[in-house]
Structure formats: structure tokens, C-alpha cells
Amino acid sequence: MVQAGVVVADLAAARMQMALSLGWHIVIACFGVGMPAIVLFAEWRGHRTGDAHFRLLARRWARAMGVLFAVGAVSGTILSFEMGLLWPGLMGTYGEVIGLPFSLEGIAFFIEAIFLGIYLYAWDRLPPVPHMLSAVPIVMAGVASAFFVVTANAWMQQPTGFDVAGGRVVAVDPWAAMFNPATPPQTAHMILAAFMVAGFGMASVYAVAMLRGRRDRYHRLGFLLPFTVAAVITPVQVGVGDWAARFVADNQPVKLAAMEGVYESARGVPLHLGGVATGGEMRYALEIPNGLSLLAHGDPQAEVMGLNEVPARDRPPVNVVHWAFQIMVGIGVALLALSAWFGLAWRRRRDFPRSRWFLRAASLSGVASVLALEAGWVVTEVGRQPWIVYGVLRVSEAVNPAPGLAYGFILVAAVYAVLTAGTVYVLRLMARRPVPIAPQESDVTGEPVV
Secondary structure (H helix, E strand, C coil): CEECCEEHHHHHHHHHHHHHHHHHHHHHHHHHHHHHHHHHHHHHHHHHHCCHHHHHHHHHHHHHHHHHHHHHHHHHHHHHHHHHHHCHHHHHHHHHHHHHHHHHHHHHHHHHHHHHHHHHHCCCCCCHHHHHHCCHHHHHHHHHHHHHHHHHHHHHHCCCCCEEECCEEECCCHHHHHCCCCHHHHHHHHHHHHHHHHHHHHHHHHHHHHHCCCCCHHHHHHHHHHHHHHHHHHHHHHHHHHHHHHHHHHHCHHHHHHHHCCCCCEECCCEEECCEEECCEEECCEEECCHHHHHHHCCCCCEECCHHHCCHHHCCCHHHHHHHHHHHHHHHHHHHHHHHHHHHHHHHHCCCCCCHHHHHHHHHHHHHHHHHHHHHHHHHHHCCCCEEECCCEEHHHHCCCCCCHHHHHHHHHHHHHHHHHHHHHHHHHHHHCCCCCCHHHCCCCCCCCC
16 A cells, blocks of 8 residues: 555554654653753762762762663664654755754763763762762753754644745744744653653662662662652643643644544533543543543633544544553653652651552552653654644655665664663663772662662
8 A cells, every 4th residue: 555655564664663763762861861960969968968878879870870871872873863764754854944953962962971971980080079060061961952852843743943935945943943832841841751750760679679678778768869859840740741731732732632532623521531432432431521621721611623623634543642641641640649648758757658558659650650751752743643744744745765664663673672681681780780889988788779
């Protein structure tokens, strides 16, 4: 079968390859964004209080951070090649429009790489203050990298900064393209998500260790510091998520209709919990009367556009988008409840809950945050379908028309399988081997974890 001059199987292979690459890289990238600040704080706290446990945690986390950065550099390089190889219709036509954020992201990447090398190499070679200052550019460059990359994706959601005349892109304004209307909510949502994934992911390792009986100060601090970061950010992320959803309601009504399975335009539209879209309607869902109108527009009688307003060929796959949104929101609510449990316990007795149920939930929080992250990106990307540039360029028009893209997908899948196995092996090996410690850290005991 051929669609817009492209074999459908090759189009599907290109989409699956990009989804695999993005879905894999984004998890590693989140640790690159959130982990440096946590490591730096642990080192600062260790020097400020004289607590060797903080310093040892920072040292071990920094080694893991170096491994994840190296792996992320590989997956990021793969992605950069895929943008040109798989989607020449996008990059060839609009490269000058969205080239600026990619260039700035490259600069941020090199700054991060240079100072990460200094930070790791100079651990015992610089005094504490200069050493900690060398980590500041890592923190800033990691956040900046995420910001610049997400602005490019935001442009694909809300394309601005160019005109089209005679079938050609003219009047290009790269800054207007980068700071498009979708940039503020989308970049804020992604950066906060990165800190949540890093915080919950790191804390979950120590939650598992405590469930196994390791309740010493080293493991308690290893859990408490990253979990606190994630728990504090979670309610903020819920607010930013509401902001992002309202933006979608105002600017991408078809995506909102797919998120909630709304087919007929109406006022006072209910919020759907669960359900399956079939036969042109949402079935088996628990409905909250007027809920969608209220959440999307702040008015319980506000009108919400339905999918039937656009041709079937311009609609995203409803069940995929709807259930990805349900998963993201459901996990977000669960993590908010877990954070509230933690916060109430801390307020009462200045300590986290010692219940095994709390530690079991905390041990799952890392995986849960990753699932919420992936589900959120499914909503963002699949909900935009069939457009690669919303309302301007279809995915089928941007894909490489060369045959045999399925072979590339198989090759890339094999590469990521090797990367996954290698990363897990190296991190587990590092967790089992103690790192060299400075004399002032020799009083720290306990089996190393991460």
C-alpha cells in the first residue's frame, strides 16, 4: 500500500524507529537534567555539615551520572542523524526555521561535557569550593539542553516564525520560531518531569535497599535527598500540567478531543475516566458531569469541539491518546498522594514514613514516573498526528521516500538493546564495587548502592 508516494510499511517503520529512539533517550536525558543538581547539593551539604555520608553519596552518584551522560550522548547522536535521514521533508524544508535551538543545544551539550569531565577528574585534585563551582555549569547546561530541544518540539506543535510564498519558506524568524506559544508550558512541563524522574528514580533504589533491611544513615540519606526533590516538585508539576492541558484545549482542540474521546461538539462536556472509543463514541467510561468543560476552559458550560468536526484522515488514534493521557494523569495523582504522605509525616516528626507500605510505594515511584513521562510524550506526539508540523506538514509528506526503512528500524532496535544491557551491567557493577574514598570519608560504612 502506498500513501503520498511512501510505502505504508516504511512509514510505520520510520515512526516506530523515531518513537523507540525518543522514548529511550528521554529517560536518560531526564537524569542528565535532574541528577547534577541533586549531586551538587549532596556534595555541598557534605562539606557544609562535615557529614561524610553526603560526600560519599555525591561521589557515587557522580560516577553513575558520568555513565548515563556517555550513554545519552550516544542515543542523542542517533537521534540527530535520524532527524535528517528519516524526515528529510521536515528538515529540508524547515531546517532554517528550527535550526537555532538545535545549534544552541549543541553548545550546551559541549559545555556540559567539558565541565562534567573536569568535575569527575578533579574530585580529589581541587579544593571543595572550586570543585563544586565546576558542577554549576553542568546543572545549567543540562537544563538549557532540555529547554532548547523542547522548544523545537513545541514549534512542531505551534509553528510560527515563517511565511510560505510560492511554495517556499520565506521571512524566517528563528527566534520567533523558538519562542512560539507552546514553548512556555511545554518546556516547563518537561524540565519538571525530568527532576521528578531523576528524584524518584534515584530514591527508589534506596527504598528497595531499606525494604531489605539496610536502614543505616547512608541509605536513609540516599533515599531522603532525591525523594524530597521529587516530592516538592510533584504538586508544582500538577499545576503546570493543568496549564499545559488548557493550552491544548485552546490551541489543539482535536488533540483534546482525542485525549477525552469526545466526538460531538457540545457544551457541558463530561470528563471521561477509562472507557474505550469505538463506533464513533466513548463507551464504558465513568463520566464526571461537566468535568471536561470546567477543567479545559474554567466554565462548566463551555463548549468543547468534537472529533467529528474534522475529517477522519485528520484525527489521531483516539484510544492510544486517550489511554496514554489516563495513565499519565493517574500516575501523577498517585505520585502526588505519595508526596503528600511523605510531607505529612515529615511535618509531624521530621522524618519520612517508616511503613513498609510507604517504602513499597516509593520503590515503585521511579518506574511509575518513567511510565508517566512516556505516556505524556505519547499524548504530545501521537495526539498531533497526522501532522509532523501541526496543520502545515503531514508525517507522510516528511518521511524519507527511500525503500527499506524497516531494516533501519531493526538495526536501531538492536543497538538500543545492546545499550540497555550494557548500561544496566555497568551500573550494577559500579554499585557492587566501592569507590576509592578520601581520608575524611573513611568513617562511612555500609554496602554501596549506586
